[in-house]
Amino acid sequence: MTTLSSAASGSSAAPSRWHHLGDPVVLILTMGFIIAFIGFSLAEPQWVATQIGEGFAWTAKNLGSFFQLLLLLTFFIAMGVALSQAGAARLGDLAKPEIGTFRWLAMILCTLLAGGGVFFAAGEPVYHFVVTPPVFDTEAATAEAVAPALAQSFMHWGLLAWAVLGSLTSLVLAHAHYVQGKPLQPRTLLYPVFGERILTSWVGGVVDALCVIAVVAGTVGPIGFLATQMSFGLHELFGFADSYGAQLVILAILAGVYMTSAMSGIHRGIQFLSRFNVVLALVIATVIFIFGPTLFLTNSYLSGMGEYMTSFFDMATVTSETAPDWWMKWWTVFFFAWFIGYTPLMSIFVARISRGRTIRETILAISLLAPIATTIWFTLLGGSGVFFQLSGAIDLTEALNAFSFDVATLTVAQALPGGTFMAAAILLLTTIFVATTGDSMSYAIAMVGAGHDEPHYLVRTFWGAAMAIMAAILLYMGSGQIGVLQQFIVLTAIPVSLIILPSLWTGPRAAYAMARAQGLVK
Template structure:
């Protein structure tokens, strides 16, 4: 049985209306919007920060437990063989989260932690002893726990409800362990879950689009002297919209996976180039030692509740950001992972992708740290004066062939954000229809909508872009509640599928809803 899917007009109108109101209020009184966002942000970080820490840690630990258990053999999506080859699959996964921090955060965050070590470690700021804590904190913020929340337990639950049960692929599926199939039938709670998920990811997507315009505008000015003006920024956003629209129009199996493969290939080329031209042994040695430092202190970092102001700037902010992305990323990873086992899914998302991310952060950020050690102020100075884009350009400026490498970074950044926009536009269309192959017009419409709103925000002012970016942390509060049932729901459905696939012969555990005769026939 497959539930007939149509566009959910209520969810479309409410989520679209809320985003429109945000833009209107920003035009009328941006200061008021910023104040509201900052107040809500502080409230969210203070009262939900500890919960988010526990949620992400539990999500990671339970996922690893499933992967190493007998349930790791369960094959997902009702397919005997994977739809995508391993490289294509990993490439598309990498372009979901790494796109957000692939270039500018990779250059600037390790440097920020180096010149001011995280408060949970001894203060060895700006010294050789401070390198490992700086890199380890960056690894943690973009590593195992961050990746796991985007596409492990939630993805397993989504794949079960959609591909095995024939129910719509929507964020409300995360509430299936609590409400059963009722959550899919004219449910106010279900519609609310879909709305907050769409609003959260829309905020998290329009922020990077706006920042892309600002960052590439700075880079083009640095390299070619092109004026870094509003017109330049909007032209960059327009180019991104064209790339993303073409990609999403041709579908997941063509445009999106092609763009992902190309971008991962370019990123690997840049990484190898910097590794050869930069401080090779420093990068390799510090990647190994910082990885060990992270593993040694992982639980300390995961559960730290000391300096609340610092947490709000770093770990709690990132956890809120990634939680805001989580429902849509889970949908996207579910769509590209048919035929994979639970073990393959969790190892790819929770282990392989974070290690690749950590190495990339070491290549870019570690190079910047080595330059800073040898010449204090060479990177930290421009970073403090002009922000993240200046850090990347300053690092490239210190390397042989730096001009060409800087051009490569700008291209990779444009394509990285394009892959985010096309995959998010696809998942929003899926959330509105419940179909994993939504209408092409709806997919392209959301790309164009994201681009237009981002251009308007840029026109209002840079602070409006920051405000909508920070609002994702506010929307992460309800999203984090929606994600909670996936902790036990994924285990329940893994157990049921193991029985169905003959991996185990045990009876489903108490609390797992027994399928009716009608459901079994479906």
């Protein structure tokens, strides 16, 4: 059996002693980006915001359809592979899974979409309830608008989003690393197309750097926004000062948690945080369902899921020709580009934790089971918000029109059974969810530099600290600059989409290669 360490060391791109912090090209470009972004933001914040905003708008208008098509093809091709004979092949040449099923599912749920899902779960369905999505013609803020509102949220956080993050690309990486002995790096996604050249040349370093920058941009945002959300929540609930100092304390605690988790590794801290979060989420979900508007939530989920299925292609293929530019830019294209930017490093993490799993169970867990869990969570939290908005108990129209999702989350949480206690529990849940994203991405970035799945613990800590420091500096300038960084991930999706594009055909080829090697197909 090819072991992980021997696979990595056998690669022609194996790291040298200089590479403890990663490939020099990756390190220079990534740290250069962080320093440049912070420097220009301090010197010319308005110029930075304008340039990124214009690039953001151009990308959404001209490449949105490409992003949508990429996600659609990824989902359907992945499902075809899962249902084929090759689906029985196991990743990593292990006879049984390396990680238990519950712990494996917990890490998937808490890592891939958890941070963003928790931020948007309460507010997004309510937003689509008070502002009718362009695909639908229902009157806003009426009973008829409930199902379309949930369906639109399901589109953004459902099947397509999950599939692109961890299906076909994970197959390419698992086959290349565990079977062929290639490094566990984003550049390896292009190995089936370009061969050894992409692994050994500076171009491979640029590929890795682009993917790391995309994840840094996408992770620093939730880390920074969590600090502002927690500071606001603690002020509203318990009267603590809502200040930059409070945000720094929250940021320090959060960074300490996820850095400690990343240092302890996959089998300890990351698993522990994920399991704790899943249990806490199940407890909160049970309380909401039993003591909240149970019948409304049940009916809303069924009607919302029905609308999601019947309007799936209409929502997935809506373009700026049929929807306002601002809506496409801030909703469908923004989310799809965000997920694309995360894909290479998420796929590295999925390939790492799924060793010994069959291709079928890996794809079905990521592309079906996880989206179902996500839609249920959005219904419980966001559906409750819709219920309270419809009944007049709360009014989030003004807050959501200003995209104040921290206000929406806290307002909905306080209206739920348990009031202040429930709000505090959801704030804790949000914090741990973001911590699981921070630890897994710190680990994944360290793996990019090492080229294998056991990077030095100090390297994991280094990247976790770098993202926390970046968030702290940007928060000093105001949360608006964090938002500018979030927009930047849409720009990073342009090169990253080209990096993952070949997986549409190399993913199935990798699956069948593993199946043939294991004697499952001829």
